[in-house]
Amino acid sequence: MNESCPENDRHESVAVAKFLLASAAATGADPHGIVREASLSSDALTEADARVPSPAMFALWELTDRVMEVKDTALTMAGQYRLGALDLLDYLATSAPTLGEAMRLTLRYLPFISTNCRLELVEENDRETTYAFSHFQDGGPATDLSERFSLAVLCIRANEATRQLVRPVHVGFAQEAPRRHADLAELFSARQRLDFGQATGSFTFRTSDLRLPIATADPALHAILRRYADTLPLPTPETWESRFRRLLTESLADGTVGLDAMARRLAVSPRTLQRRLADAGTTWRAELDAARRTRAEKAARQGGTPVSVLADRLGYSDARSLRRARRRWEDVPATPQA
Known part of the structure; x- marks a missing residue:
């Protein structure tokens, strides 16, 4: 995740908002009405370096789509x-x-x-x-x-x-x-x-x-x-490794974990994904094991999740496989993930 830009602090350049509004006006739509309905300040849109919160920009997209007859x-x-x-x-x-x-x-x-x-x-x-x-x-x-x-x-x-x-x-x-x-x-x-x-x-x-x-x-x-x-201040981009780990965590959460599925999420071939991981000094198996361990330990702290259910969520074939992994983890210190 892009640590320097929290999820609730995403924003867009006012240049994009102005472009959307000008495009809407060119088709006969009322840009001032769009701004009012999006609860944006007209004054803020006149500042050259202003930023528009991403939710407000999405609202501009929806409103312009509604009023533009194209x-x-x-x-x-x-x-x-x-x-x-x-x-x-x-x-x-x-x-x-x-x-x-x-x-x-x-x-x-x-x-x-x-x-x-x-x-x-x-x-x-x-x-x-x-x-x-x-x-x-x-x-x-x-x-x-x-x-x-x-x-x-x-x-x-x-x-x-x-x-x-x-x-x-x-x-x-x-x-x-x-x-x-x-x-x-x-x-x-x-x-x-x-x-x-x-x-x-x-x-x-x-x-x-x-x-x-x-x-x-x-x-x-x-x-x-x-x-x-x-x-100019520029938010630090999310690295490839941190994005991979974020998507891997999401895959475990929605039950779609797998090398082929992860490659599709990253828009690369499985072979390219394995090569990128090797370049980063790691492997698919090591990353999957670390992500499973993190999620399993979190579930254990929270309690209430049967082992069989957790094993299924983590992509193990059965509860016994998860128990074996837990015994192995007990002998190996956890590796912090970026």
Whole structure:
């Protein structure tokens, strides 16, 4: 978990809120009415460095979706996106030398736009590079709108920044497939299919496309912007290891623990997951055992859970297997997890 940003303190840049409201106004909606209904202060939205709590941003998404008379609010808004709409994050990217560097900076500085969104590079080889996108907090239907908009903007920006057609190899959505998604397919122009109901949102570029030059690259301006960005407070990103352990704990809680299931949650192959764990100096078996131990010890302190029930929740074949694990744990000090 991102320790520097508690779950109840997620927030978004006011630039995003202004963009949503301007997009709504462009279709004839009343932005002032949306702001009032979302219980936001109009004065706060005029401050350049203001932050909007993530629940309020989700409310803005739902309200704009309700009043905008369009087929897909998220895609309509993404279609109105122009370079610079995402404030400093866009200018860092569009002054960078290549698309790959622009993406790397987006990974690093995304908290300037949102501390509730996560973007990470999950797989890279000579042919393809995959990025995963997700939210820390779930905003219900508004999360789906935000996911579609965010993935669309990231792909649109790649085209506008390079002034070339950068078609993603693949795009995946965590949300379920809408009844009609021809507009999605047209916007993304994916070389392959769009997939829905995935563990996380994702998009894959050809690695060769990441070497494309940014049309507006400006080394001097870029250096100035980087120095400025580095003077601003930036929440510490959640590490891959801490995210893996958080998702593993969630898997134990909902009974979906397993190497293949965890790989799907992380949007990687089981083989890549095992390699990432090896790079971190650990293994799937060791991490699973440590997570089971932590959960079992917590259950023991709280009391009231029959051994057979706990064994099933932890993914053991029977209560006897859990008892054997407990005897083994008694001889080994617990290893603190990040």
